[in-house]
Amino acid sequence: MAEDPRLAAVDDRLRPARRIVAVTGSKGGIGKSLVAAALALAASDRGLRVGLFDLDFTSPSSHVILGTEPHAPAEEFGIEPIDAAGIRLMSVACFSGDTPAPLRGTEATNALLELLAITRWGDLDLLVIDMPPGLGDTALDVVGLIERAEFLVVGGASPVVLASVERAVRLLVEIGSPIVGLVANMHRSGDGVARLADRYGVPFLGTIPYDPDVDDALGDPERLRSTAAFRSIAALVD
Amino acid sequence: MHEFALADAVVKTALRAAEEAGIARIERIVVSVGELQRIRSDLFEYSLTQVLPGDVPALAGVEFSVTVEPVVFRCRLCGREFGRDEADTDEPDALEAMHMIPELSHAFLRCPGCDSPDFDIVAGRGITLQRVEGSGADGQDG
Numbered sequence: 511m512a513e514d515p516r517l518a519a520v521d522d523r524l525r526p527a528r529r530i531v532a533v534t535g536s537k538g539g540i541g542k543s544l545v546a547a548a549l550a551l552a553a554s555d556r557g558l559r560v561g562l563f564d565l566d567f568t569s570p571s572s573h574v575i576l577g578t579e580p581h582a583p584a585e586e587f588g589i590e591p592i593d594a595a596g597i598r599l600m601s602v603a604c605f606s607g608d609t610p611a612p613l614r615g616t617e618a619t620n621a622l623l624e625l626l627a628i629t630r631w632g633d634l635d636l637l638v639i640d641m642p643p644g645l646g647d648t649a650l651d652v653v654g655l656i657e658r659a660e661f662l663v664v665g666g667a668s669p670v671v672l673a674s675v676e677r678a679v680r681l682l683v684e685i686g687s688p689i690v691g692l693v694a695n696m697h698r699s700g701d702g703v704a705r706l707a708d709r710y711g712v713p714f715l716g717t718i719p720y721d722p723d724v725d726d727a728l729g730d731p732e733r734l735r736s737t738a739a740f741r742s743i744a745a746l747v748d
Numbered sequence: 749m750h751e752f753a754l755a756d757a758v759v760k761t762a763l764r765a766a767e768e769a770g771i772a773r774i775e776r777i778v779v780s781v782g783e784l785q786r787i788r789s790d791l792f793e794y795s796l797t798q799v800l801p802g803d804v805p806a807l808a809g810v811e812f813s814v815t816v817e818p819v820v821f822r823c824r825l826c827g828r829e830f831g832r833d834e835a836d837t838d839e840p841d842a843l844e845a846m847h848m849i850p851e852l853s854h855a856f857l858r859c860p861g862c863d864s865p866d867f868d869i870v871a872g873r874g875i876t877l878q879r880v881e882g883s884g885a886d887g888q889d890g
Binding site for chain 1: 754756757758760844851854869873876877
């Protein structure tokens with residue numbers, strides 16, 4: 511009967527989270543991590559209890575965006591997320607720091623399961639998941655393991671990005687995963703993402719302007735809040 | 749200790765498995781712990797006793813059997829099979845990281861043959877509920 515007991519723990523650990531939003535997009539470099547971290551920060555600014563789960567095992571960056579030095583979490587009947595600008599953050603960087611962690615699919619699945627089984631998020635109004643790029647194992651694991659996850663899809667105007675994002679939207683629609691909506695990130699012109707949303711019957715939540723000030727504001731939550739990009743992302747919380 | 753969280757998951761899974769198998773009284777829960785978890789069997793057995801709910805009759809008098817499954821790695825580059833005795837570290841932060849997330853072995857360990865981090869974990873990973881032994885409501889062994 512050999513069974514993996516960690517599967518039984520996942521629902522227990524996530525039950526205290528009222529809402530779970532996974533920020534995805536299928537293409538690397540389109541700003542998923544920034545959208546996820548800024549969304550968490552904006553929700554926290556509104557007084558919500560927020561968690562941020564960085565699932566990019568090979569290139570975790572949430573701690574960099576929020577300006578937090580990752581450190582080993584406290585252990586208490588599991589592990590406690592660390593505090594990052596008032597957000598409860600869990601990231602593989604809490605354990606591996608800057609050391610590269612080259613994980614193949616099975617390893618990433620097991621690392622995700624382990625973290626889901628032992629992380630005690632506590633009562634949260636919102637848990638934001640920063641998804642890794644692509645439609646690989648981790649994305650499929652989130653769909654399979656976290657049934658309540660709703661997906662926020664980050665797109666962009668470039669035809670290359672649009673084609674990739676369309677594949678992500680199509681997959682989510684086909685497997686019946688709820689989509690909160692699409693946003694167009696680093697937006698300069700065009701309405702490709704809005705038309706994509708319309709084509710698949712999912713909400714288009716708006717555009718996040720290309721903002722040259724963002725890079726300099728990374729790592730400084732106060733400065734990040736003053737950027738046009740952050741204000742657009744914060745509007746998503748409303 | 750995060751072992752408590754894993755022990756809690758084992759007990760809950762065992763209760764569900766017992767219910768599905770028609771076992772009304774659980775006599776023994778058999779668990780294997782992968783060496784990669786870096787959890788001592790006696791410490792995990794202690795954790796299991798600590799998370800037992802006191803108000804579940806099916807668990808009254810339950811015993812645990814915890815065994816450690818040795819880890820076997822196989823390098824994807826040179827094909828060498830090796831264990832922890834050939835590839836380990838004494839760096840405390842690395843040991844703690846691998847204790848929490850065993851898959852981080854890929855960050856801290858290397859194949860002793862070719863120094864690659866690209867190896868498969870063939871055996872000795874995770875915690876597995878092997879079986880639940882007990883008797884049904886009619887006293888039949890299960």
